[in-house]
Every structure is written in C-alpha cells, then in structure tokens.
Amino acid sequence: MSKKLLWYSGGLKFSCSGCGSCCGGGPGYVWVTQTEIDRLAAKFGISAELFEKLFVWSVNNGRRSLKEYPNGDCVLLDEKTRKCKFYEERPIQCKTWPFWKQNISKKTFWDAIAEHCPGCNCGRLYTLEEIEEQRDASNI
Ligand code: SF4
Numbered sequence: 001m002s003k004k005l006l007w008y009s010g011g012l013k014f015s016c017s018g019c020g021s022c023c024g025g026g027p028g029y030v031w032v033t034q035t036e037i038d039r040l041a042a043k044f045g046i047s048a049e050l051f052e053k054l055f056v057w058s059v060n061n062g063r064r065s066l067k068e069y070p071n072g073d074c075v076l077l078d079e080k081t082r083k084c085k086f087y088e089e090r091p092i093q094c095k096t097w098p099f100w101k102q103n104i105s106k107k108t109f110w111d112a113i114a115e116h117c118p119g120c121n122c123g124r125l126y127t128l129e130e131i132e133e134q135r136d137a138s139n140i
C-alpha cells in the first residue's frame, strides 16, 4: 500500500502525561523477553531467576508477562506516584505504546485508545517514519 494512503501519513501527536492509566485498570498482559527480564532484574538488584519468580508469570502459549495486582495494576507500577518504577528499563511493549499495529491500523482504533490515553493527539508530532519504526519494534 502506498504510504500516501495511510491515514496517519501526516504523523501523529503523542506525549505521555504520566497519568499511569495504561499501566493499570483492567486485566492484560505486559509481555517480557528474557533480555528484558535480565535488564529489569539487574536494575532491581536481584537475579533474573528471582525476578521471574516474583514478578513474571507464564501464559499458556509459552509467552511470559509481568504479573499484575488484583486491581489490574502492573506489578512494576508505583502505587502512590502511579509511575513505572523502572521506566527506562520498561519492556518494548510499553516503549512502543501507542503505536502498536492494531492501534494504528484504523483511525477508529486510534480514536478509541485516545479516549483513555490523554497523551494521544497531544504534544510531540511523530513522523510517519517514526511511527512505523515503533510499530515494527512492538511485539503486540
Ligand atoms: S495512558 Fe497515555 S498518558 Fe497516561 S501514562 Fe499511559 S501512555 Fe502516558
């Protein structure tokens, strides 16, 4: 498909306000790779094995996800500040939000997530190339 036909070919604005709502709420998965587990564990100051035991669970398809609290908060979300405790080391899924394939596949999907993410359509303009780079890097 020609890039001219993409609805977001003129770019999309996004700047995270840090509200934390995408890190909590309803149940979901935050996929983590072994490399990400190793990095998070090192930052936490514990072994990857212990980090995985404490904070990661295996989903039936063999993929691994960060655990969440009963209220839906990600296990790495600070309850008081509503910020990620390991923002710099957060998984690629979190780093590439909101430019996931599904989210940008249709403008109606983008509009739907923008209703819950105040960072969408605000602040920095991401170019088409930047959006596609994030889309391709995402594991969603
Ligand atoms: S919902 Fe959007 S603005 Fe709020 S923390 Fe998540 S990405 Fe940032």
Ligand code: SF4
Pocket: 022, 023, 030, 066, 074, 075, 076, 077, 078, 083, 084, 085, 086, 087, 090, 091, 094
């Ligand atoms: S790892 Fe951090 S950024 Fe990702 S969902 Fe959990 S708290 Fe949010």
